[in-house]
Every structure is written in C-alpha cells, then in structure tokens.
Amino acid sequence: TTPEMDEKLKERIAKHPCYSEEAHHHYARMHVAVAPACNIQCNYCNRKYDCANESRPGVVSELLTPEEAAHKVLVIAGKIPQMTVLGVAGPGDPLANPEKTFRTFELIADKAPDIKLCLSTNGLMLPEYIDRIKQLNIDHVTITLNTIDPEIGAQIYAWVHYKRKRYKGVEGAKILLEKQLEGLQALKEADILCKVNSVMIPGINDHHLVEVNKMIRENGAFLHNIMPLISAPEHGTHFGLTGQRGPTGKELKEVQDNCSGNMKMMRHCRQCRADAVGLLGEDRSQEFTKEKFLEMAPEYNL
Ligand code: CLF
Numbered sequence: 001t002t003p004e005m006d007e008k009l010k011e012r013i014a015k016h017p018c019y020s021e022e023a024h025h026h027y028a029r030m031h032v033a034v035a036p037a038c039n040i041q042c043n044y045c046n047r048k049y050d051c052a053n054e055s056r057p058g059v060v061s062e063l064l065t066p067e068e069a070a071h072k073v074l075v076i077a078g079k080i081p082q083m084t085v086l087g088v089a090g091p092g093d094p095l096a097n098p099e100k101t102f103r104t105f106e107l108i109a110d111k112a113p114d115i116k117l118c119l120s121t122n123g124l125m126l127p128e129y130i131d132r133i134k135q136l137n138i139d140h141v142t143i144t145l146n147t148i149d150p151e152i153g154a155q156i157y158a159w160v161h162y163k164r165k166r167y168k169g170v171e172g173a174k175i176l177l178e179k180q181l182e183g184l185q186a187l188k189e190a191d192i193l194c195k196v197n198s199v200m201i202p203g204i205n206d207h208h209l210v211e212v213n214k215m216i217r218e219n220g221a222f223l224h225n226i227m228p229l230i231s232a233p234e235h236g237t238h239f240g241l242t243g244q245r246g247p248t249g250k251e252l253k254e255v256q257d258n259c260s261g262n263m264k265m266m267r268h269c270r271q272c273r274a275d276a277v278g279l280l281g282e283d284r285s286q287e288f289t290k291e292k293f294l295e296m297a298p299e300y301n302l
C-alpha cells in the first residue's frame, strides 16, 4: 500500500477499538445481543452460551429486541462519551437473524448516526446480505474463518444449514468456505473494512493458519485476529467433551508471529461478551442489564 492509502486507512480505523490498537485505550465499543439463532454448528460452541466466534465461551448474554437494543445504545452513548462503535456479535450469528440484526442497525443509524456500525459473522450468509450491509453503511465486518481446507473444516464444523438443508462434514465445510470467500470478495468490492477472526485449535488448524493468513490478505482483509480456543469440559462443547485443548500463550504468539510478516495482526482482542460495554478489557455490562437500562432515559444528544 502507498503511504497515502495508509493515511486514509488510519483515519477509517482511528476510533475503532478493535481495528486500531491505539484506539482501544481511548475508545469504547458496545455490543447488543439481538441475534439468538445460528446456521452452523462449530465444535467449539455450545448454544446455551454466546457465539464463540467473538466471545469467551461460558458467557450468557441477555437477549434484547431491536427496540430495546436501540434504547440501550442511546442510554449508554449518553453516559460513556468515548463510545464510538456498536457491534452485533451474537449470541448466535447476526446474519442468521437478519431481520433483528438489520432492524437494530436501522434504528441506531437513524437515532445516532455518528456511531459506527460493526458486524461479526461466520460468513455463511454474507453474500446474501451484502447489499443490506452497504445500504446501512456498516463500516466494519468481521468474518470468522478458521480454515481454507474443507477436510480441516469437517473437524471444526459439525454441520452447516444452508437454504433449508443441513450439510455435514466436508460437504458442509465446503459450502461455508465458498460463501466466506464470496463474502470477502464482496466486502472488498464494497470497500468495507474486513477483519478475519480465526480460532486456533492445536492439532487441527494451528499449522494451517499461515495459509489462511495468506489467503485472506490476498483477498482484501486488512487485519487478522487469531484467538485461542478456550475449551473446558463444563462448557459442554464438542471440543470440551473430547478433551481438545487450547493453545498455550507461547504457541499462540508463535503463530501470530509467523503471520505478522504478511499483514497486521490483532493482539489485543479480549474475546468479548455479546453484550459487552466499555473499553476492551473493561466489562461494564452489569451496569446496563435490561432491568437497569430500561429504567434509564436516553440522554444521547445528536
Ligand atoms: Fe465488537 Fe467484534 Fe466489532 Fe469489536 S469486539 S463486533 S470487531 S466492536 Fe474486538 Fe471483542 Fe475481540 Fe471482537 S475485542 S471479541 S475483536
């Protein structure tokens, strides 16, 4: 990239705490949990908890309607002036709940147009909804993409539900990958900033992540966030029950280092809850539970 492009990019990410390492000390994000359903089954996920593509497993977020979510955003934006980004990241896949997710974005774009919109998805339905995403001016999209090899995918995804049919194993992983690639391309063409999350699973995709990194860079993603698998038997996930371990800090850093020659790596991810509020690493979600925020009046001023 040219220095000029770098400057432009810097401007676009300057106030996004995930996309810019500097920004995360000064700017806050909030999530609203409006999207309960999911269209795939990851072996690191238990549906009782938040989507593990963006979240720390074992956390249960309070589900909101789009109207409640918009109210919450206006309350919090009035109370926390550093609030710059609103993300929908669960508790299921936002694009498996398109009406709820887009209605939420619409309400917020209407009432708080200076808040940037962010969306995190497994990518299956991304090609389908790219036009809505453009229309709504969603600035930042994250795709969780763990492999570019369907054989490896079959070890990570139990099934993929696409257009009313359920596909298992390699067949399902192929469909997911195809849609993720189309989604990446579509984001690039639409000039929407794209970050890719990959869950590092030792013995399954750890050595393969350098290839994933290369592919996503060539397809326009500008930031790669390799997150450790967090796996405990009590979370009731497939990996938890089969004794699959997560990487050590050292193993994680090694893979991140191996990729960092190619592109920018995110190293400050905190694996947030689907209803996280505040600076990264600071969790203020309990100050704004449904019981509490519904009693508060929005004081957000345009
Ligand atoms: Fe939320 Fe994700 Fe947007 Fe950030 S979180 S939807 S990109 S506003 Fe950030 Fe949290 Fe890591 Fe996600 S630290 S889990 S990367």
Ligand code: SF4
Pocket (backbone or CB within 6 Å): 038, 039, 040, 041, 042, 044, 045, 046, 047, 050, 051, 052, 053, 091, 092, 093, 122
């Ligand atoms: Fe769970 Fe998220 Fe995977 Fe869906 S995409 S199965 S909610 S981790």
